[in-house]
Amino acid sequence: DETKPVKLDLDEFRRYGRQMIMTEVGLDGQLQLKRSKVLLIGAGGLGCPAAAYLAGAGIGTIGIIDHDIVEPSNLHRQIMHTVDRVGQPKVISIIESLKQINPYPKYIAHNYPLSPENAIETLEKYDLVLDCTDSPQTRYMISDACVLLGKPLVSASALRSDGQLVVLNDPPGEGPCYRCVFPRPPPAESVLSCGEGGVLGPVVGAMGVLMSTEALKVLLARADRKKRRKPAHLPATADEIKDADSKEEGTVEPRKFYMTIYAAFSDTPFKTIRMFGKRKTCQACSPVATITKESMKNGSLDYIAFCGGQASGRYPPL
Amino acid sequence: DETKPVKLDLDEFRRYGRQMIMTEVGLDGQLQLKRSKVLLIGAGGLGCPAAAYLAGAGIGTIGIIDHDIVEPSNLHRQIMHTVDRVGQPKVISIIESLKQINPYPKYIAHNYPLSPENAIETLEKYDLVLDCTDSPQTRYMISDACVLLGKPLVSASALRSDGQLVVLNDPPGEGPCYRCVFPRPPPAESVLSCGEGGVLGPVVGAMGVLMSTEALKVLLARADRKKRRKPAHLPATADEIKDADSKEEGTVEPRKFYMTIYAAFSDTPFKTIRMFGKRKTCQACSPVATITKESMKNGSLDYIAFCGGQASGRYPPL
Amino acid sequence: MATDSIAINVELAGGLEILFNNERKLNVELPATTANGSPPNINYLVGHLCDHHMKDSRRELFELQGTVRPGILVLINDADWELEGEGEYELKPKDQILFVSTLHGG
Amino acid sequence: MATDSIAINVELAGGLEILFNNERKLNVELPATTANGSPPNINYLVGHLCDHHMKDSRRELFELQGTVRPGILVLINDADWELEGEGEYELKPKDQILFVSTLHGG
Ligand SMILES: [Zn+2]
Ligand SMILES: [Zn+2]
Structure with missing residues (x-):
């Protein structure tokens, strides 16, 4: 349904006008956003701001998966939840707020825990996935599912005053996956959640907002590709180099992959670091990969055990 | 009233627990935030996220000044306003949303335009100011008022896919002011507003969230100074060097001043750049300064003319 | 003649x-000595950019009176050019020069 | 003996x-040649940091089997150490080495 005709009504023109006049968006880009289906995994500190700005930008379909309920300790950083909605499912609460910002998108609530068994069918309806979760095992699982389904993945994390952001499997098959970047999981005892380590609200907030920007960049590049023009903001991919007329002078560099890291209390808080890229021996995304949709669905991949926790048939432990 | 006793009730402990367990915050830091009064100038693309996270963090008093009303074209990026509140004053709308996030802070609405005549009396009740406005003339005016009143100023801006962030007059008298950084205004024809140039929602959103982090850092450093300990995240100030026992080995470097710049569509989007610092000939903050509270209040400073616009007795032009 | 640039x-x-032309990064070759x-110093670079790289006729949006116009920050290896001698700073190979227009939107 | 380090x-x-001890930036002097x-290479640096700079007894949170533990990214002048030879990379004066623990919170 990439070719399904979509159009904008007058109210949408008014609403999106300030971003549509940008060369990187335009009418084509706005229609591409409306045509797009984005899944946010997690409606917490990262998911709240990411969802708010994706809704604001006019993404056509926004799915959110989370099985938590709103708690008072969430409210300092999870800005789409409210005092009145403490005790409600987070997916219900966040969609309530998003509709007040923008009633146009179709919002889909997935009020259940993501598991290896349901990951493939949950993710396959979407074009792009945002990992807004908080444990190593879900991060490996989500990345594996995105690789198997050919979906780009925007992944971020935050703890205390630090944050990290990376776009994975983008374009699918070319960019590194989570396993390429982190082939071995950290020892379980070195992993802290926000509940244990604490987190400053705007630190996780900033990472969530930056996730939404990266998501828009991935989706807008598709509009450019459809028009067979080089995205304003990207070096050409291998295919585009083949396709392109050789009119432009100069050589095209291969794409480099970066991670953004943030340390809020440093006097030089942001760094962009260059990543190694795709790994020839990756278990998920290389020619010698062993992970399949079947091994995922039938529960033979134990992410908890892989990450050094107690072996378990499913995630999260009940 | 820096010494006014404040305390936290059980619900506040629950609400702020995730940030209070951070060493940079703690109980002292949380009480300092509750004791603090912060003014946001502008309830738009920068002010909305900045206010959301400052409210979430538990700032005791949050003032907001803006005289605009909510419009449909605001909603893609001004995430504290809602469809239902189109047509309402922005200060009323934003406070409504902030109360739903956190009912504890005292919210003060200033529903009028900031002008040289009212700037001093509007700002003087606050400890810290956030410049979330959108024109060069207000930026100079706000900086001048902050210098005259000895208030630190967190200043950010965004346009299209770019953003900039700087903390000014911090600590008051030591850090550079807006005029130190930009002694001469840009030619009027080179200045674009978000309405003219467009802006991507999460770009201005990210800058607003980062403003709230910088605001928290400024306020938390005060809690540290009160305890006469070196803030975890800051090099010592001149006074602190004098005060400090000379137990620590090594020399203390003079503080450096930085600006953060963001270019969302670059593959290396963030840069931290080192600023020149305080200017010996600054019209606002140097020993040879000519700007006074009186010249500001009596309207003899014409910010519009200074910025190359049509001369005018007041800002904004009516 | 590589040593001459x-x-x-x-x-x-x-x-x-x-x-x-929406290029954010330029590789620029300058003569090792000027007339x-x-x-070459920063002011020379500003003129060179206008003459050889700018694709817009509004030169005054970049250059004014032989240097950058007000409202543009110049960073020499990530430090404000005023820390380095401003327009008179003499360029060295591999220097990173960043021109940033100040923004006012919000 | 300055040339020996x-x-x-x-x-x-x-x-x-x-x-x-909450220090984010360390100036580290290493011998110009090791035993x-x-x-000195990155693996040597890891041991040196544990022996001379770490203020925490939980060495295993930083070092494992003569190199950094899994879950720590090592950046050599802002590029992943795997682009540079990993633990065997030989350090040069003024190198910027960044150790980042990966985060999982959200
Ligand atoms: Zn991989
Ligand atoms: Zn000044």
Whole structure:
């Protein structure tokens, strides 16, 4: 349904006008956003701001998966939840707020825990996935599912005053996956959640907002590709180099992959670091990969055990 | 009233627990935030996220000044306003949303335009100011008022896919002011507003969230100074060097001043750049300064003319 | 003649890239010595960029009176050019020069 | 004996600074040649940091089997150490080495 005709009504023109006049968006880009289906995994500190700005930008379909309920300790950083909605499912609460910002998108609530068994069918309806979760095992699982389904993945994390952001499997098959970047999981005892380590609200907030920007960049590049023009903001991919007329002078560099890291209390808080890229021996995304949709669905991949926790048939432990 | 006793009730402990367990915050830091009064100038693309996270963090008093009303074209990026509140004053709308996030802070609405005549009396009740406005003339005016009143100023801006962030007059008298950084205004024809140039929602959103982090850092450093300990995240100030026992080995470097710049569509989007610092000939903050509270209040400073616009007795032009 | 030129990296931000055909990063070759016998400095670079790289006719949005216009920050290896001698700073190979237009939107 | 040592800059992020008394930036002096006659490499640096700079007894949160533990990214002048030879990379004066613990919170 990439070719399904979509159009904008007058109210949408008014609403999106300030971003549509940008060369990187335009009418084509706005229609591409409306045509797009984005899944946010997690409606917490990262998911709240990411969802708010994706809704604001006019993404056509926004799915959110989370099985938590709103708690008072969430409210300092999870800005789409409210005092009145403490005790409600987070997916219900966040969609309530998003509709007040923008009633146009179709919002889909997935009020259940993501598991290896349901990951493939949950993710396959979407074009792009945002990992807004908080444990190593879900991060490996989500990345594996995105690789198997050919979906780009925007992944971020935050703890205390630090944050990290990376776009994975983008374009699918070319960019590194989570396993390429982190082939071995950290020892379980070195992993802290926000509940244990604490987190400053705007630190996780900033990472969530930056996730939404990266998501828009991935989706807008598709509009450019459809028009067979080089995205304003990207070096050409291998295919585009083949396709392109050789009119432009100069050589095209291969794409480099970066991670953004943030340390809020440093006097030089942001760094962009260059990543190694795709790994020839990756278990998920290389020619010698062993992970399949079947091994995922039938529960033979134990992410908890892989990450050094107690072996378990499913995630999260009940 | 820096010494006014404040305390936290059980619900506040629950609400702020995730940030209070951070060493940079703690109980002292949380009480300092509750004791603090912060003014946001502008309830738009920068002010909305900045206010959301400052409210979430538990700032005791949050003032907001803006005289605009909510419009449909605001909603893609001004995430504290809602469809239902189109047509309402922005200060009323934003406070409504902030109360739903956190009912504890005292919210003060200033529903009028900031002008040289009212700037001093509007700002003087606050400890810290956030410049979330959108024109060069207000930026100079706000900086001048902050210098005259000895208030630190967190200043950010965004346009299209770019953003900039700087903390000014911090600590008051030591850090550079807006005029130190930009002694001469840009030619009027080179200045674009978000309405003219467009802006991507999460770009201005990210800058607003980062403003709230910088605001928290400024306020938390005060809690540290009160305890006469070196803030975890800051090099010592001149006074602190004098005060400090000379137990620590090594020399203390003079503080450096930085600006953060963001270019969302670059593959290396963030840069931290080192600023020149305080200017010996600054019209606002140097020993040879000519700007006074009186010249500001009596309207003899014409910010519009200074910025190359049509001369005018007041800002904004009516 | 490679030793007769120096290569520097120029970056454009804050909207200035629009004047340069939306290129954010430029590899710029400058002569090792200019007409007056000295190495090229920042002011020379500004003129060179206008003459050889700018794709927009509105030169005054970048240059004014032989240097950058007000409202553009110049960073020499990530430090404000005023820490380095401003327009008189003499360029060295591999220098990173960043021009940023100041923004006022919000 | 200044020529017998090399000075590098080490930065710690992602919570690793907690193991180093909350210092995020360290100026580290290393011998120009180590016991086996070769210049110090990243693995040598890891041991040196544990022995001389770490203020926490939980060495295993930083080092494992002579190199950094899994879950720590090592950046050599802002590029992943795998682009540079990993633990075997030989340090040069003024190198910027960044250790970042990966985060999982959200
Ligand atoms: Zn992989
Ligand atoms: Zn000044």
